[in-house]
Amino acid sequence: MDKKSKIYIAGHNGMVGSAIKRNLEAKGYTNFVTRTSAELNLINEQDVARFFETEKPEIVVLAAAKVGGIVANMTYRGQFIYENLMIQNNVIHQSHVHGVKKLLFLGSSCIYPRMAEQPMREDALLTGLLETTNEPYAIAKIAGIKMCEAYHDQYGSNFISIMPTNLYGQNDNYDLEKSHVLPALIRKMVLGKCLMENDWNSLRADLNKRPIEGVNGSFSDEVIMQVLNKYGISVTNKEVSITLWGTGSPMREFLHVDDMADSSVFLLLNYDAPDTTPSHVNAGCGEDLSIKDLSEIVRKTVAYEGKIIWDSSKPDGTPRKLMDVSKLKGLGWNPSISLEEGIKRVVSVYMNE
DSSP states (O other), rough: TTTTOOEEETTTTSSSHHHHHHHHHTTTOOOOOOOOTTTTTTHHHHHHHHHHHHHOOOOEEEEOOOOOOOOHHHHHHHHHHHHHHHHHHHHHHHHHTEEEEEEEOOOOOGGGGTTTTBBBBGGGSSSSOGGGGGHHHHHHHHHHHHHHHHHHHHHOOOOOEEEEEEESSOOOOTTTTOOOHHHHHHHHHHHHHHHHHHOHHHHHHHHSSSBBBBTTTTTTTHHHHHHHHHHTTTEHHHHHHEEEEEEEOEOOOOEHHHHHHHHHHHHHHHHOOOOOOOEEESSSSSSOHHHHHHHHHHHHHHTTEEEEEEESOOOOEEEEEOOOOOHHHHHHHHOOHHHHHHHHHHHHHHHHH
8 A cells, every 4th residue: 555545434423433543543644535425326327437436536435334233223224224335335346346455344243143153254254143232234245245255256446344343432422322331321321421410511512412312401491300210321219220231241352443453554554365265354352341341341430429320121132243363363463451541531521421
């Protein structure tokens, strides 16, 4: 990759896309082409074709996707499979049509079978049944991997894929309906702490920045508490509690988005599409912990001293998702941000906002 190569980052405003752009900029790359979702509808084939014809990017990073946690995956199943398939099909195909030199497709650890042997190696793909709660999203991501491989097989396209573990960090989504587990934990405990300290100014400021179902800081105390109760943040007999889905027993691995961005750029610079499969590369830290243990790290970092209730009537999702990252490490890359340090950084930024 030349420092002057024209780089298109699809999803440059998202958590991953923005982190990759920052990483590339820090390494001296300056020639970026970007479009917001309002400027370019990646679901529309004609719009995407016109964009590629006009801009002719040399490098493409496909970080745009419809994403969310377990609630969103269960609620918007049709949208998750349709929108992700359309985005991938359009961007990958037009990258081929217009001679893109290299494309990086970002997938997800949910591509692996629900009961895959742990840690999950790249060759576990398509060896068993998927987790039902996120099956539509997973199928779309599997299709993206296979599309990259198929275009390499038939056309020689240098299209590669990276499969990150659970990510968190700058520009994360804190929507309590659609967020992943770690940002949801952080926000719930921050709001719970505000209630414990009777700090309604900070609570209202939080809602002004990120309204919940349209409820912002201008609403009455009663309306605010109603919407907080709906999402498991409540006060009973002056005792503050937050309710979390499941039992807390599932094991999860987490990678700071800045590490994810660094591994992505590392692959762009050092890894080409192989003739053998699986071609994709796992990205993670190689260590996991239970959701319950994760909640205690967040509790300590936020200094939330209220009650935590586990709602075992809600699904846990996949029991364990630990990535085998030996392939990436064998190529020469390792993460640099520990989970505790990463959460401290995220919480500090969130609370200062």
